[in-house]
Amino acid sequence: xxxQEEKRISLEEMLARPTNNYFLCINYDNEAFMNTGxxxxxxxxxxxxxxxxxxxxxxxxxxGVKQDIMTGMAFLGVRSGFFATANPYYYKDFIxxxxxxxxTPGSAFIQVLSSCQRGWRHPENKGPELHRLATESGYWPLYxxxxxxxxPAYAFQRKPTFDEDKLMQFVKGxxxxxxxxxxxxxxxxxxxxxxATRQRYDNILNLAKSFPATPxxxxxxxxxxxxxxxxxxxxxxxxxxxxxxxxxxTQLATGVQLVAGKNVVYCNATSCTEVSTSKDNFPSWKVxxxxxxxxxxxxxxxxxxxxxxxxxTKGLYDxxxxxxxxxxxxxxxxxxxxxxxxxxIFRAGTWGVLNEDVKQDSGI
Amino acid sequence: xxxxxxxxxFEPIAKKTMxxxxxxxxxxGAVKQTDPxxxxxxxxxxxxxxxxxxxxxxxxGALKAAFVNTESELAAMSYSVAAALTxxxxxxxxxxQGYLLMQxxxxxxxxxxxxxxxxxSARAWNAPNLNIWNSWEFTLADYGWNAIxxxxxxxxxxxAIMAVMIAEKSLFPTMFVHDxxxxxxxxxxxxxxxxxxxxxxxxxxxxxxxxxxxxxxWGGLVTPEYLMEQRYATVEAKKDTLAQxxxxxxxxxxxxxxxxxxxxxxxxxxxxxxxxxxxxxxGNIASWQLDNPDIGLIKLRTWRPFxxxxxxxxxxxxxxxxxxxxxxxxxxxxxxxxVSQSVYEALGEYSVAIRGYTVGLGGxxxxxxxxxxxxxxxxxxxxxxxSFKYVGLRESKNKVLGVDKALDFGTHAPGGGN
Numbered sequence: 106x107x108x109q110e111e112k113r114i115s116l117e118e119m120l121a122r123p124t125n126n127y128f129l130c131i132n133y134d135n136e137a138f139m140n141t142g143x144x145x146x147x148x149x150x151x152x153x154x155x156x157x158x159x160x161x162x163x164x165x166x167x168x169g170v171k172q173d174i175m176t177g178m179a180f181l182g183v184r185s186g187f188f189a190t191a192n193p194y195y196y197k198d199f200i201x202x203x204x205x206x207x208x209t210p211g212s213a214f215i216q217v218l219s220s221c222q223r224g225w226r227h228p229e230n231k232g233p234e235l236h237r238l239a240t241e242s243g244y245w246p247l248y249x250x251x252x253x254x255x256x257p258a259y260a261f262q263r264k265p266t267f268d269e270d271k272l273m274q275f276v277k278g279x280x281x282x283x284x285x286x287x288x289x290x291x292x293x294x295x296x297x298x299x300x301a302t303r304q305r306y307d308n309i310l311n312l313a314k315s316f317p318a319t320p321x322x323x324x325x326x327x328x329x330x331x332x333x334x335x336x337x338x339x340x341x342x343x344x345x346x347x348x349x350x351x352x353x354x355t356q357l358a359t360g361v362q363l364v365a366g367k368n369v370v371y372c373n374a375t376s377c378t379e380v381s382t383s384k385d386n387f388p389s390w391k392v393x394x395x396x397x398x399x400x401x402x403x404x405x406x407x408x409x410x411x412x413x414x415x416x417x418t419k420g421l422y423d424x425x426x427x428x429x430x431x432x433x434x435x436x437x438x439x440x441x442x443x444x445x446x447x448x449x450i451f452r453a454g455t456w457g458v459l460n461e462d463v464k465q466d467s468g469i
Numbered sequence: 470x471x472x473x474x475x476x477x478x479f480e481p482i483a484k485k486t487m488x489x490x491x492x493x494x495x496x497x498g499a500v501k502q503t504d505p506x507x508x509x510x511x512x513x514x515x516x517x518x519x520x521x522x523x524x525x526x527x528x529x530g531a532l533k534a535a536f537v538n539t540e541s542e543l544a545a546m547s548y549s550v551a552a553a554l555t556x557x558x559x560x561x562x563x564x565x566q567g568y569l570l571m572q573x574x575x576x577x578x579x580x581x582x583x584x585x586x587x588x589x590s591a592r593a594w595n596a597p598n599l600n601i602w603n604s605w606e607f608t609l610a611d612y613g614w615n616a617i618x619x620x621x622x623x624x625x626x627x628x629a630i631m632a633v634m635i636a637e638k639s640l641f642p643t644m645f646v647h648d649x650x651x652x653x654x655x656x657x658x659x660x661x662x663x664x665x666x667x668x669x670x671x672x673x674x675x676x677x678x679x680x681x682x683x684x685x686x687w688g689g690l691v692t693p694e695y696l697m698e699q700r701y702a703t704v705e706a707k708k709d710t711l712a713q714x715x716x717x718x719x720x721x722x723x724x725x726x727x728x729x730x731x732x733x734x735x736x737x738x739x740x741x742x743x744x745x746x747x748x749x750x751x752g753n754i755a756s757w758q759l760d761n762p763d764i765g766l767i768k769l770r771t772w773r774p775f776x777x778x779x780x781x782x783x784x785x786x787x788x789x790x791x792x793x794x795x796x797x798x799x800x801x802x803x804x805x806x807x808v809s810q811s812v813y814e815a816l817g818e819y820s821v822a823i824r825g826y827t828v829g830l831g832g833x834x835x836x837x838x839x840x841x842x843x844x845x846x847x848x849x850x851x852x853x854x855x856s857f858k859y860v861g862l863r864e865s866k867n868k869v870l871g872v873d874k875a876l877d878f879g880t881h882a883p884g885g886g887n
């Protein structure tokens with residue numbers, strides 16, 4: 106990719122935007138059904154060993170490739186929206202994207218990589234390094250797709266590169282791939298893994314060339330000294346030590362709080378974040394939090410948002426409308442929850458009648 | 470495409486009016502009068518015109534509501550539950566496979582005590598083949614939803630309003646049921662209450678809901694330390710519901726002049742044998758009773774919670790000896806289908822002989838022939854034995870059990886898609 110000018114998006118500039126979004130979907134991707142005990146999902150990469158796709162003598166872990174849902178989400182045909190990948194290692198980028206999404210009308214979807222020391226099988230303190238390698242290798246490029254008037258525009262927040270050595274470091278750092286290197290067909294399997302990853306990366310680059318933003322490179326400028334600590338999730342929770350989701354929760358809440366203060370409702374799919382932050386009578390949440398089922402978090406969050414907006418429109422709710430965050434992962438949004446996530450994102454990006462109503466009637 | 474039949478509800482209704490409409494449109498009109506905030510729609514025959522009618526009044530500007538076309542029935546129920554959690558008044562409707570698909574989200578509406586109202590336009594479900602006509606799918610499972618059953622279009626209209634009243638009084642979600650096609654697509658004359666009268670019956674109250682100033686968690690993880698007490702609390706709270714339904718029936722009766730009872734009877738006084746059923750079949754039986762005055766009719770208006778005490782009172786007062794439970798469902802592997810089961814349980818201490826009769830599945834007409842057969846069959850029984858049989862069953866190409874002539878299958882109007 107040719108060297109070119111980079112756009113700097115400052116926090117102050119985003120917060121000053123007159124536009125708003127009240128509904129954001131977050132999919133943390135830890136590449137398997139981790140909450141139920143590391144079962145294979147469509148997010149699982151090739152040859153990763155899971156409890157329903159183990160490293161057997163005949164079949165070496167997952168057969169098939171890792172599903173890429175970002176592209177499909179951004180090309181549903183929505184009129185406006187903000188779609189992005191994120192990585193908790195690049196925390197300013199993730200926080201920036203959360204703020205950006207909540208200040209851009211239409212669909213809002215962020216797909217964030219989340220290490221899982223139990224499922225990926227790496228030492229507790231290696232999560233951040235694996236996160237970094239994922240992006241540096243081209244396995245998890247950081248990009249956003251802004252859709253305006255139905256037209257998508259790609260931008261990268263880190264210069265995209267594909268680096269085979271770093272990809273191998275990323276793979277070798279995870280015990281879920283350890284068997285691959287002990288087999289006689291190691292060359293064939295690693296070749297497939299590299300080529301499948303490269304293809305996914307190439308597809309993103311080619312789309313970015315076809316639908317480029319100007320400039321193509323951008324980054325978020327956030328002075329973390331001026332950003333207050335989040336007060337949505339209490340420090341006590343039951344996540345495993347070294348879990349990527351802990352970082353994600355903190356960073357997500359930091360970004361949401363910048364825009365919404367405490368005027369927010371989190372909706373959680375059944376997942377590790379759900380069970381580890383809501384137990385019995387000592388939940389970790391200091392703001393309203395709703396969990397209903399494994400698969401329907403997109404729909405639930407959409408409905409909570411709609412409920413508040415229609416009540417406001419009808420004069421039955423007198424406070425400012427809360428932001429609603431749909432949070433899911435552990436394969437719950439890739440597979441069982443895909444339909445609900447897709448529908449919620451699509452409705453948010455196309456169905457403007459109610460939004461217009463709310464604007465007119467409540468002066469938002 | 471605008472649905473013209475909703476025309477009468479495009480303008481305010483200022484006085485009691487007689488209209489002529491199908492069951493589904495009548496329900497749409499009644500729901501419109503209750504001023505719902507969120508309507509969740511997913512199409513399934515024979516329910517669809519109820520939400521079509523509501524989209525009409527919303528898009529016409531006659532009702533301010535979020536009309537949401539959801540991605541499935543499970544989504545429609547998920548949407549309904551979550552929207553109700555904000556305090557919005559919510560209506561949805563379904564049938565058959567849609568009801569089956571909703572199952573996973575139905576218990577949360579009960580657990581969170583959300584006053585949702587839902588129309589079921591009762592229809593067979595797929596096994597072993599697809600059939601879009603009338604059977605009773607709603608008896609399969611309720612998870613603690615209230616259920617009231619209507620016989621005709623007037624009762625469906627009334628039920629749509631009373632379901633909101635019952636749901637909001639009991640804080641349990643409430644479904645109201647009419648028989649698919651038989652009532653949902655039948656054109657009847659019926660009386661409509663003035664808008665103002667309806668709004669007086671269903672005033673908007675602030676319910677418990679997600680409150681940003683008073684944060685709470687909903688649906689978190691509970692360990693064995695807590696779940697039993699939570700279930701117990703739900704079951705205890707449910708015990709008040711029958712009395713609350715009585716209050717609603719009384720209040721609605723006062724406003725409309727139509728007084729309902731949870732267990733209604735026709736020509737029951739002094740009858741030793743009674744037919745017990747619910748829904749549209751009650752009308753068939755009532756006309757059949759003109760030639761069979763020796764048989765009484767017991768009609769369940771409330772299905773859940775099961776009005777056992779009222780049923781016992783009817784049996785006691787009239788010294789009933791035999792009850793034929795006539796129902797449009799069955800139960801492979803069980804002793805009795807669902808309605809018979811509940812009746813059997815309710816009358817456990819009475820020496821009344823009970824038999825279950827499965828009729829009319831998949832929209833098959835239930836005619837006087839079947840009632841004649843059941844009458845002679847139930848006369849032969851004595852003592853308690855849990856069993857049920859099919860009536861009106863095809864035994865060979867031209868012979869149907871209990872029916873004098875072979876069924877004519879050419880009479881069903883096509884009902885559209887699924």
